[in-house]
Amino acid sequence: MEKALIVKELVKSYGSLTAVNHLSFEVDNGEIFGLLGHNGAGKTTSIECILGVKRADSGSALIFGKDPKKDRRRVFEKVGVQFQQTNYQDKIRVDEICQVTASLYREPADWEILLDTFGLTEMKRKMVAELSGGERQRLSVLLALIPKPELVFLDELTTGLDAKAHRDVWRYLEGLKKQGLTIILTSHYMDEVNILCDRICILKKGETIFQGTVAEAVEGSPFDHLEEAYLWYSGEEAYADENL
């Protein structure tokens, strides 16, 4: 079977700033892969280049052996995407955006069940614009799962969620993983990464600083916990920025 994702030597710069520098990694089927790094490290740019939303300067990305730019319609039949920031049509209701999303795929998931799983059933008839930050976040993850994907990209999946919602989403994703779903996610929460990710890649200003399992990341650092190890890899001066 084809690998879920193969990224080779991806480069993307904006003017003189190199946002992603020779990024290479592979993701196996059924794996959860975490792309980590501070804001501006190049996570979102990497994902957008992989998906073909942004044009990479060089390098390649193959999703299940196919180029998403050339084979867009076939690739995205079975790939779900949650962007970091999701905008919706004005005055659209929750059930309407779910219906529209489901209508785009040949064999979509039952979105009413997904609404229930994500605790949004009561919001069904509400305008998306009226949802709270956490509800919107859950909705954006839910929409990425409507294609019944084999691979899903989740860019900051739990930002803005409360503790309980965090755990609910994690549990749900772990369940999907058991059914064979491959997940590529970005996150700022190391407890989330610790629980979910099989392997991680830490980016710093577009450069790959570390790639391997969570255990290897901790081992390779002078620390005992992923959080500290991560901060050590990604550099303390960036840590200070993050808190501004």
Add this chain to the structure above:
Amino acid sequence: MKTFKTLFATETKLMIRDMNNLIFGVGFSVVFAIIMGMVMGGKPAFEGADYSFMEQSFGAVIAIGIGATGLMGLPLALADYRHRKILKRFLVTPVSPGMLLLVQFIVNLLVSVLCLVLVYLVYVLFFDYGMRGSFLRFLPSYLLVILSIYSIGMMLASISPNIKTANLLCCAFYFPMFFFSGTTLPYEIMPAALQRASDILPLTHGIKLMKAASLGLPMEHMTFPVLLMIALAVLCILLSLRFFRWE
């Protein structure tokens, strides 16, 4: 088909909730028809004309709605979806650009048809209007004008890099056509110089075509407008697909 139906139903609901397109695409023409009927009702189109002002104006008033939906509603909706990254979300799904364009096309067509029906009712009920020409001849002319004006709108949406340019381009196309193509000021009473300038505008030829069809005038002079409309439609649809941008 499922994709089309759902997108169409949802976009229609959104269009109704938003109201803008209904106000400019329908309301404006209807109000204009009423005012014009009150001022000009019963008068001949121009001195010596054997049809009335209202009879000759029908196609022109309908064209106001076509222009508003095709050159404002349609392209601005698409430009707005791109600006707000809604198209970017569609990009990572299997939907084709052609489908998205088609849905917007049909939603706006619906507004235009509503405009046609209401204006017709106003003309018939209040101003004693009856179409001299055959409706079966008017309808194809009407659809052809829609096709070509809408395709200009789709092309504008595709080639504008951002919403500001889209706004600018739409205004640059819509307002000259609104004032100078005979929608408001009848072509026949324009000075010759203005008529020549007006002939540059595609909608002028669309109105000529609809006017001739609605008045039952001979269609042999209409070969040029018909060919122009067809050529514009083909060219602009190809351009709009070629330059379609998700982001």
